[in-house]
Amino acid sequence: MQELVDRLVADGLAPGGIPLWACYLSAMLVFGGIVVFVFILPIAGITTWVERRVAGRIQSRIGPNRTGPAGFLQWLADGIKSVLKEDIVPAAADVPLFKLAPYVVITGFVAAFVVVPFGGPLIIADLNVGILYLTAVTALVVVGILMAGWASNNKWSLLGGIRSAAQIVSYEIPAGLSILPVVMLAGTLSMQDIIRHQGWAPWTWHVFDNPFTFLAFFIFFVSALAEGNRTPFDLPEAESELVMGFATEYSGLRNLLFFMAEWGNLYIIGAVVTTLFLGGWQIPLALAEHPVPRTVLQFAVFFAKAYFWVFVAVWLRWTLPRIRVDQMMVMCWKYLVPLAFVNLMGTAVWMVLFPAGLGGVRVLLCLCAAALLGAFGRRVVFHIRRARLTRQDLSFNPLSTARVIG
Amino acid sequence: MGLGTYLRNIKDAALTIGDGLAVTFSHLVRKPYTVQYPDRLPDGVRVQDTLPFRYRGILEVDLEICTACLACERACPIDCIVIDAEKDKAAGGLVMTRFDIDMAKCMYCGLCSEPCPTGAIHHTPEFEGADYSLESLVRKFVKTPVLAYKPKKGGETDPEIAPILERGMRYVNEFASADAEG
Numbered sequence: 001m002q003e004l005v006d007r008l009v010a011d012g013l014a015p016g017g018i019p020l021w022a023c024y025l026s027a028m029l030v031f032g033g034i035v036v037f038v039f040i041l042p043i044a045g046i047t048t049w050v051e052r053r054v055a056g057r058i059q060s061r062i063g064p065n066r067t068g069p070a071g072f073l074q075w076l077a078d079g080i081k082s083v084l085k086e087d088i089v090p091a092a093a094d095v096p097l098f099k100l101a102p103y104v105v106i107t108g109f110v111a112a113f114v115v116v117p118f119g120g121p122l123i124i125a126d127l128n129v130g131i132l133y134l135t136a137v138t139a140l141v142v143v144g145i146l147m148a149g150w151a152s153n154n155k156w157s158l159l160g161g162i163r164s165a166a167q168i169v170s171y172e173i174p175a176g177l178s179i180l181p182v183v184m185l186a187g188t189l190s191m192q193d194i195i196r197h198q199g200w201a202p203w204t205w206h207v208f209d210n211p212f213t214f215l216a217f218f219i220f221f222v223s224a225l226a227e228g229n230r231t232p233f234d235l236p237e238a239e240s241e242l243v244m245g246f247a248t249e250y251s252g253l254r255n256l257l258f259f260m261a262e263w264g265n266l267y268i269i270g271a272v273v274t275t276l277f278l279g280g281w282q283i284p285l286a287l288a289e290h291p292v293p294r295t296v297l298q299f300a301v302f303f304a305k306a307y308f309w310v311f312v313a314v315w316l317r318w319t320l321p322r323i324r325v326d327q328m329m330v331m332c333w334k335y336l337v338p339l340a341f342v343n344l345m346g347t348a349v350w351m352v353l354f355p356a357g358l359g360g361v362r363v364l365l366c367l368c369a370a371a372l373l374g375a376f377g378r379r380v381v382f383h384i385r386r387a388r389l390t391r392q393d394l395s396f397n398p399l400s401t402a403r404v405i406g
Numbered sequence: 407m408g409l410g411t412y413l414r415n416i417k418d419a420a421l422t423i424g425d426g427l428a429v430t431f432s433h434l435v436r437k438p439y440t441v442q443y444p445d446r447l448p449d450g451v452r453v454q455d456t457l458p459f460r461y462r463g464i465l466e467v468d469l470e471i472c473t474a475c476l477a478c479e480r481a482c483p484i485d486c487i488v489i490d491a492e493k494d495k496a497a498g499g500l501v502m503t504r505f506d507i508d509m510a511k512c513m514y515c516g517l518c519s520e521p522c523p524t525g526a527i528h529h530t531p532e533f534e535g536a537d538y539s540l541e542s543l544v545r546k547f548v549k550t551p552v553l554a555y556k557p558k559k560g561g562e563t564d565p566e567i568a569p570i571l572e573r574g575m576r577y578v579n580e581f582a583s584a585d586a587e588g
Contacts, residue, residue: 320426376424376427
């Protein structure tokens with residue numbers, strides 16, 4: 001961002017007489033505004049549509065398809081509906097806290113976008129504590145959720161808030177410990193520098209650097225899902241047990257803010273995974289020499305990678321049932337945390353033994369990932385074939401076996 | 407928990423989640439089963455035609471084969487069926503002057519069609535019963551007084567009534583048999 005302003009000033013594009021700090025500030029505000037209203041709000045909304053369409057197809061139904069082409073405008077309709085709803089505050093609620101809570105949640109979520117890269121030089125602020133800042137502000141969400149749970153004066157809300165606090169605080173640990181190997185490899189906390197430490201080719205990505213970072217990638221993704229309150233870790237909401245958990249008493253715009261934060265968080269998870277492990281916006285330099293098409297291409301690459309993980313999160317949600325509270329804790333403390341420590345130590349030892357990394361191991365890990373994908377593809381084909389063989393039994397559609405009755 | 411169990415748990419978790427993801431992914435490339443009733447059905451298809459023979463929709467009476475035995479009226483737990491029938495020597499049997507079913511009261515239990523000897527009263531697959539007044543939900547089957555049906559020895563010979571009776575008996579018999587379809 002700073003480079004961009006510097007270049008504009010150097011090119012004489014900035015109006016004269018304005019001090020440099022004012023240029024920086026106005027550029028920040030404009031870019032921040034653009035990011036919030038052109039990117040964050042639609043991305044959170046469109047993700048709800050994507051989620052519902054994917055959920056529909058996974059359950060062999062269609063999903064929303066009436067509002068706009070293929071139901072694409074459903075998120076706008078839902079948003080307008082939510083805004084128009086009455087804003088109800090329960091009589092016994094702690095009113096100031098109750099009203100404040102959604103804004104704390106949304107602040108924690110939007111503030112995370114400050115250090116999320118978008119591609120090339122596009123980033124609101126390339127803080128030198130980037131990833132640390134991100135883990136810190138996303139933890140603000142738990143304050144908001146706990147606040148909402150307490151202030152609603154409702155036992156479901158309170159249980160949801162408590163569960164959320166337990167869950168997010170627990171999973172911060174494996175998530176943080178899985179970030180550390182990457183930080184050690186890159187030698188920096190800055191999001192842009194972590195990306196610059198990787199290349200466009202898969203074997204230069206951090207995830208394939210050594211077996212420990214390969215494992216750290218999965219641990220981080222699972223922990224990030226848990227921090228984002230996504231199924232199978234959606235215990236704080238748990239519709240079947242807690243109605244809607246911490247958001248039970250919220251209606252209208254405040255409810256919308258909670259859900260915007262939840263779905264927008266998916267994109268942050270995808271973006272952070274992409275940044276830390278999957279080469280971020282790196283593209284072969286030969287593809288585009290001019291800065292503008294290069295930035296566009298870098299944005300497209302980064303967005304595609306990040307949104308793929310949004311899709312994976314949605315896909316996981318409609319595959320796995322919600323786990324129990326004790327299982328959630330066992331998974332964190334008995335499996336993810338020890339493994340994350342192994343990764344941390346392993347990466348440290350690896351860096352001492354092979355300061356320049358091992359090219360062979362990187363390629364081998366790439367091949368491993370390809371083999372995993374291949375095995376997965378074979379299972380998918382197997383399930384499609386089996387479904388085709390048993391099509392008759394599976395057919396619930398009365399129109400497919402239409403009978404005319406006398 | 408030994409190390410073996412620990413590692414096996416991790417392996418099991420990874421494999422089963424992977425296979426679960428494969429199952430759900432295979433659904434993404436299949437056709438949805440959804441029937442988009444009522445406005446996006448395939449051409450010429452009515453959902454009513456696809457429902458099972460014994461679907462309990464709106465009640466209907468085939469007056470041609472109704473014996474005016476009043477079994478249905480007695481069976482109805484909420485008295486939504488009203489039948490008026492009188493002996494008429496001149497006409498040669500029972501004459502029905504009224505056969506009303508109040509569909510607003512009917513709870514679609516099917517108890518009326520069970521005792522019917524000929525299957526005259528039966529449910530249809532029709533279910534679109536929305537209307538603007540309660541009065542119009544009362545179905546009046548007798549327009550002009552009509553002679554009740556008398557079963558003939560040796561089976562029905564009238565070509566107009568025979569198919570109706572056959573259908574009615576099929577309906578009744580499907581109640582009786584344990585392996586009934588639908």
